[in-house]
Amino acid sequence: MTAATISQDDFLKFQEYFYRKTGIRFEDSKRYFVDKRLLERIGHTESANFREYFARLRFEAGGSELQALVNLMTVNETYFFREEYQFDCLVNSILPDIVARKRDKSPIRIWVLPSSSGEEAYTIAMCLIERWPGITDHDVEIISSDIDTKILAQAKAGLYSARSTMHVPEAYLRKYFTKTAGGFQIDDALRSAVDFTRVNLQDPSDVRPYRNFDIIFCRNLLIYFDDVSRKQAAETFYDALQPGGYILLGHSESMSRISSLFQIRKFADAIVYQRPGVGK
């Protein structure tokens, strides 16, 4: 038995299928990346060739092989200012729109999940302080949630490696971090700006209290869910948001492929999704 290979037709078949299932399209320039991972899974599943593996991928009732492949094909790494254009969109377009529709003095509520080790929530806090003049006039509540209590403890501690902070502007690094033996620690003021909570997005009793948010950041999570769980999550977000509230997904994720509940909003910096309805 010789080693399996991936032909151009195989690649096209896989490309079409993977796009339909995940919204991620691998161009020809990614052939090496894709082939390497496909061959790894072909070997791992002891499939004789691509065709046998592809049949397993498509037709396995539980979908566990598709999930294993998704995990392999996506980069699960978080760091400060990841996909920074979305934070630009937040301060340049989303917050001004929310403020313009607000009719009371209630806080602007932002929900971040998965929290992971807190980089995203702290990035939002820094962006609001440094880049959004409205922070002087409005209270903001940032809640960062995760199912993993260990990672939440890590987020609260606010200790980060140099790799995690490499995209933090130098001025912010000096202002909001102190150097430690292993990297950096975020300062107390910023740590106290974020509320970290444990929540299982798939558990209705867990998510029921999460209501009246203006903005939800849920980036690079739904891609790891199966189709039904993804729809259920979209429905949870719909009810967690105020009418007119916004949801931001990862760059390879598309709400339109999951649910028709949200409207697409194209802003100068990013495409985001909005719960229809009047503002408060």
Next chain:
Amino acid sequence: MAFIKKSPEPRNLADDERTGSRDFEGLICKLDDPDSGVRRWAARDLAVHPGASAALLGRLERENEVSVREVILTALVRIADLVAVAGFVSCLRSEDANLRNEAIEAMKSLPVEVAPIMRGLLVDQDADVRIFAINILESLRHPDVEAWLLEVIERDPMVNVCGTAVDLLSEVGSSASHDALERLKARFAAEPYIQFAADLALQRIAPASDGQK
């Protein structure tokens, strides 16, 4: 102004629309509430009640609010009992295109439940239902998909039904499809689309990409 902390607490529920009876009967009543938010939450909570399919399907037929329809469909997929699956089949025959598409999408998520009725759908008297059944196969995770498609191209008299099946075979077909595709070409020798689609499928299943053993 500043950052503030006020974590969500379960007690916050006391003053929202999810108050009142959350038992089965209470939730069924709330499916007809004038407030779409109440209907949506009722449908969501009914997803854990196996006996709720008939009521959810009934509501789906007359529900106009898209956000409620979506939650009802997800709840039915979660329940996935015989009543829910039979209800989806009825939706395939509806004049309402949205409802048909919703049923197709829902059935794609239910390979185990849909498999026992698939052969029946693929020989349904209504050619549109047969095409919708093939649409379901497009994303159905089941090992018999290719075999079902071969049965269609071997015997279905309608060119549109066979064309839809061949399109899918070009993606999922193996060398086992080769002879059936050749026979299909012979059966519809005067149909240019079948010739084109079958040739494409044959090209894609050619042994070239199979010979890495």
